[in-house]
Amino acid sequence: MTEPISRREFFKSLAKLGIGMAVLPPALKALFDFHENLWAQTSSFKEAEYYTKLDGGKVQCTLCPNMHILKDGGIQVCNTRINKKGTLYTLAYNNPCVLNIDPIEKGPFFHIRPGTNTVALGVGGCNLRCLYCQNWNMAMERPDRLDNLDMPKEKILDAAKDKECKTIVFTFTEPSVYPEYVKEVTAYTAEKKILNLVCTSGFINTQPLKDICKNVQGFTVTLKAFNDKFYQKICGQTLKPVLNTMETIKFEKRWLEIVNLVVPGYNDDMKVIKEMCEWIKKTLGEDTPIHFGRFVPQYKLKDLPPTPLQTIDDARKIGQDAGLKYVYTFNVAPHDGNNTYCPKCKKLVIERLAFKILKNETKKGKCPCGYQLPGIWE
Numbered sequence: 001m002t003e004p005i006s007r008r009e010f011f012k013s014l015a016k017l018g019i020g021m022a023v024l025p026p027a028l029k030a031l032f033d034f035h036e037n038l039w040a041q042t043s044s045f046k047e048a049e050y051y052t053k054l055d056g057g058k059v060q061c062t063l064c065p066n067m068h069i070l071k072d073g074g075i076q077v078c079n080t081r082i083n084k085k086g087t088l089y090t091l092a093y094n095n096p097c098v099l100n101i102d103p104i105e106k107g108p109f110f111h112i113r114p115g116t117n118t119v120a121l122g123v124g125g126c127n128l129r130c131l132y133c134q135n136w137n138m139a140m141e142r143p144d145r146l147d148n149l150d151m152p153k154e155k156i157l158d159a160a161k162d163k164e165c166k167t168i169v170f171t172f173t174e175p176s177v178y179p180e181y182v183k184e185v186t187a188y189t190a191e192k193k194i195l196n197l198v199c200t201s202g203f204i205n206t207q208p209l210k211d212i213c214k215n216v217q218g219f220t221v222t223l224k225a226f227n228d229k230f231y232q233k234i235c236g237q238t239l240k241p242v243l244n245t246m247e248t249i250k251f252e253k254r255w256l257e258i259v260n261l262v263v264p265g266y267n268d269d270m271k272v273i274k275e276m277c278e279w280i281k282k283t284l285g286e287d288t289p290i291h292f293g294r295f296v297p298q299y300k301l302k303d304l305p306p307t308p309l310q311t312i313d314d315a316r317k318i319g320q321d322a323g324l325k326y327v328y329t330f331n332v333a334p335h336d337g338n339n340t341y342c343p344k345c346k347k348l349v350i351e352r353l354a355f356k357i358l359k360n361e362t363k364k365g366k367c368p369c370g371y372q373l374p375g376i377w378e
Contacts, residue, residue, distance in 0.1 A: 045144075048081050049180055050208050051088040059088045063179065064127050064204050065241045078177040079142040080125035092123040092178035095148040097138050101163050105355040107199055107220045108291050108330055109257060110340060111365075111375025113167060114350055115357035118197070119160045121151070122172030123181065128201050129236035130224065131300040132263060139173045153188040160194060171199040179208050186215035195376065202245035203237050209248050218255035218376060221246050225260070225267035226276035234266060243283075250284050255376055258284075259330070261293040262307045262315055273315050277322035286325050287374040292316055294331035312337070330354075344371040 050063040057072045061081055068076060070083040080092040102120040104113055122135070124143035133139055138146065151159075160168060168189055175182050175198045186196040198212065199220040221242065224231060228239040249256045258280065262268050280288055292315040294307040312329050316337050319327035329337030333354035340350035349367050351359040361368055365377030 045089050045091060046093040046180060048088040048090040050205070051081075053086055057083075057086040059083045059086060061088060062205060063177070063208055065238070066127065075142070076127075076177075077129075078125045078127035078174070079140070080123070080177045090178060090180050092125055092143040093181050094150060094152045095143055096121040096123050096151050097143065097146040097148050098122045098172050099149055099151065099159065101165065102169075103355040104167060104169070104197075105352065105357070107169060107171065107197065107257070108259065108328070108355075109169075109197060109218060109220060110289055110291075110328055110350075110352075111257065111326070111373065111377075112197065112218050112255060113195070113376065113378075114360055114362075116167060117163065117165050118167040118169045119156065119163065119165045120169045120171050121156070122170065122175070123178050124148075124173060125177045126174035126201070127177050127203050127237070128174070131234050132261075132295065132298045132304075134298050135172050136299045143178075153185045156185055157189050157192055157194065160189070166193070167195045167197060169197040169199060174201055174203075176200050176202070176204040176208070176212070179212055182212055183215070186212075190215040200245075201235075202242040204241070204245060206244065206248055209245055210252060213249065213252040213254055216254065218257075219249050220257045220259055221249070222259045222261070223276070226272050226279065227267060227269075230267050234263070243279075246284055250288075255374075256284065257289045257291065259291045259293060260315075261295055262311055263295045263301070264304055264307055264311070268307070268311050268315075270314055270318060274318050274322060277319045277324055281323050286323050288324070289326035289328060290319055290324060291328040291330045292319070292337070293329070296331060340373070342367040342369060342371050342373070345369040349373070 052060045052062060054060055058069055060067060060069045061076055066077060072083055072085055075082045080090055082089050082091060099121040101117050104116050104118045124138050124141045124146045126139035156168060170182055189196060196216045197218045198216050202221045223242060224235050231237055231239045246256060280290060292312050294312055296306050297304050309332065312332055316327050316329060325343045329335050338352040339348055342349050345367060349361045362373060365373045365375055
């Protein structure tokens with residue numbers, strides 16, 4: 001059987017010959033149609049879930065709050081979903097562009113199996129357009145245009161077993177834009193007693209999120225700011241769906257940790273940070289960990305300075321004063337905000353240097369004083 005080539009490769013070949021689609025002879029048009037048919041059958045292209053077929057070959061994607069309507073050939077803003085003749089396909093299936101063995105603390109997950117390693121993977125694509133994106137070369141690109149690995153669920157499980165990892169985390173880009181892959185992998189690995197985790201920006205509709213929750217035990221949500229103007233200007237989306245995502249995760253009784261990257265001049269207003277921390281305590285609970293991160297110039301905000309350390313310290317103190325029990329820092333090490341303290345006896349029970357555990361005095365998450373820390377410890 002003839003091996004299918006991508007649309008990109010096909011057009012590149014035509015360009016080398018100086019040929020445009022408008023002047024293709026019948027034979028080449030037939031060849032193009034042949035490859036178009038094969039295109040939809042390859043393992044990296046699977047019919048998507050969460051969409052509605054409309055008249056005229058259009059489809060409406062219902063995965064995220066954008067609810068975009070796509071014409072034939074149209075691609076979602078996340079770059080992972082394409083309309084082909086009235087059927088929506090996912091371009092993000094079995095094809096991660098990155099796969100690492102990372103410390104689980106890198107998530108960051110500070111209340112899940114401290115000191116263990118995890119299989120961390122990501123597929124190209126994202127439905128936000130953050131101007132400071134750290135992985136923009138993957139997140140802003142179509143998955144089928146990246147250098148990918150062929151990683152169906154069986155291979156991911158094999159990788160976890162080979163490296164003696166009992167945890168898998170979907171991270172680096174935006175897992176919520178490829179739910180078909182996440183759900184298939186997590187359903188399979190959960191049966192094998194693997195813990196599944198997701199790091200997400202949280203811009204997703206409620207039903208797809210609930211479906212992902214079925215076999216995912218923990219989430220880190222990047223709450224970019226507690227300000228809708230920031231979301232619209234810096235991230236290209238809106239805040240409310242992200243708040244709804246965190247409430248849904250809590251409702252589904254899944255573990256949640258929150259990340260807030262503090263960007264100088266954009267989301268470092270301490271009054272707004274106080275409002276955010278008070279909302280977290282009231283809505284999500286005082287046991288919900290929050291990690292305040294130091295911004296490092298990236299992507300389209302390279303001209304900004306790194307976040308002053310005093311700003312991170314001030315944000316952490318505001319979180320503690322608001323009554324949150326676990327307020328951490330990241331991108332700052334060494335720092336006391338890397339450590340976990342028992343809320344009851346105030347003793348340092350887990351000491352960290354960035355992602356490395358230096359000391360852990362808990363047993364299955366229980367402090368020597370008898371206080372049970374919240375999280376997933378076994």
